[in-house]
Amino acid sequence: MQKRIAGRYAAERRFKAMGLGAVLLSGFFLAFLLFVMVGNGARGFTYTHVAVAIDFKAMPLTVDKARLSDADADQVIANAGLADIVAFAADEALGKDGSQLISENAWKEVRTRIKADPELLDGKSLFELPASSAVDIAAKEGAKGALGERVDALEKEGKLSTGFHTPFFKNADATDPAVAGIWGALKGSLMTIFIAFLIAFPTGVLAALYLEEYAPKNRWTDLIEVSINNLAAVPSIIFGLLALAVFINWFGLCQASPLVGGLTLALMTMPVIVIASRNAIKSVPPSIRDAALGVGASPVQVVFHHVLPLALPGILTGTIIGMARALGETAPLLLVGMRAFIGDVPGGLCSPSTVLPMQIFLWSDEVDRGFVEKTSAAIIVLLFVLLSMNALAIYLRNKFEKRW
């Protein structure tokens, strides 16, 4: 007897220890992930700039100032040869091959400044120009050889500065890390998710309500239930193929667009929403339905006045988890063309676009070392969006639970 009791306590302790071990292990992995990501990614949010003085009196840019506020001002300035002037000024200010130390897109920064303040063209002023990707990395990580010495020298002269990299949050993808940004992919992701939500949420919830509250329980509804469960388990790339066949080849919708991407993800998410909603609806006590029917509510009133509000926290939690999964999805979007290099921030639901996880994938494939940091920074952005969505889910759940 005593022995048995001792054995039982030992089993209890073993079980507790194993549980604690599992929690600690997952905590360790999470901490490791965050540590590595933040360590690498934080540098992706900053960029090194080189101070270069440009004297427009010595090297005049011949443009008509009146045209600088026109719509085609960018083209006018480019045609006037600003890129050459900036490269020449860099050579002059930074020594031999100075133009190699700044980004090949640095002159665009100068162009923006000139457009904002045409007076700059009348004199000599100092411009903080984005460094080339190699210089940026050398400045952040240190480098050996000729380039390292060069960067050290510049640093001593006080010509290098590190600042928050605004283009990262304003631009779309680019071949030059100095101007590549996440905003195009972020906006694409948000639009795609918006479309997916707009389609999957109402259809999913209505399907669940119909199946739970109205549909007769027979062989057909059993079949539908099994099909929905199976759909939720279908690998996501299959949905991509389906979307390619239906939305693009058959309906002829715009390729690589948030519209088609959203429709694809809606297909993928809807079964998840249906299942979550059905469970939430099932857990509404039948006594509430009886109570409402007993005072003469019609079935629709029962559903919309009582069942749906009570099930809403569960429905929202399930939906947002489904949406978060869709946000991190890459495979089905490969097939509808969202894998392309998109250099512009998408303007509308039909303009070509990419999404955050796809951007991470594309950047992780780049040769230029400057993209390593960008990849980590993009991962941080993606995780941040996901965490905000989960926080929203928790907030909504608590809010609706309080009301009831």
Place this chain on the structure above:
Amino acid sequence: MTNDDLIIADPKMRAEGVNVFYGDKQAIKDVSIDVGTDLVTAFIGPSGCGKSTFLRSLNRMNDTVASARVTGRIELDGEDIYAPSMDVVQLRARVGMVFQKPNPFPKSIYDNVAYGSRIHGLAANKADLDVIVERALTRAGLWDEVKDRLGESGTALSGGQQQRLCIARAIAVDPEVILMDEPCSALDPIATAKIEELIHELRGKYAIVIVTHNMQQAARVSQRTAFFHLGTLVEYGKTTDIFTNPKQERTKDYITGRYG
């Protein structure tokens, strides 16, 4: 069966040859009964005898059970309630129901009582609705206890208060009949006494049908009692007659506690 016509002069509801099936199983066999307008009618009988099933067929709550099927005729004021022309929503507004377990909506006390009036459009404005809510809560004997906290959730009340809230919710739509399905089975004796008192007060305003397990309760609150056994109506008569002078052997055995 001893359903002599003398005992109900003016039936509010009338059932004739009612059978209720759940799938292949017959739960109610050929029950005919009259429910008086100004009377409290008690249905008694052992568990599983079909009294709740029969009660639920009086306002078509059995419609919500997919496998349930009702044959025979049930009338409310002479109208067949299972006729295609009968609107079930309308019917349930006229024949209200109070359930075994108190089931207030997880909303404020006010909204609980106001709900029926809102969906039926009984109140033209907020002031009307306030009057309806106050009257229903007063009739249910709950007004003095909750008048200062009408905004609190109905589920925060005690069990007995919740059940009276459910009664208030049922009478707020001004029904003609109130069906009560073992309304005290989840309550303590003090709360039970309050509900019984309430039933006394409501008598005459509504036709009341109460299903109960508790024979003393049936004796205390009702004027007519029907004894159900194994899905059949064994005996129906004045409550005093049923309890003091039952005509059937089975009734006698049940009320003397030989089975049940």
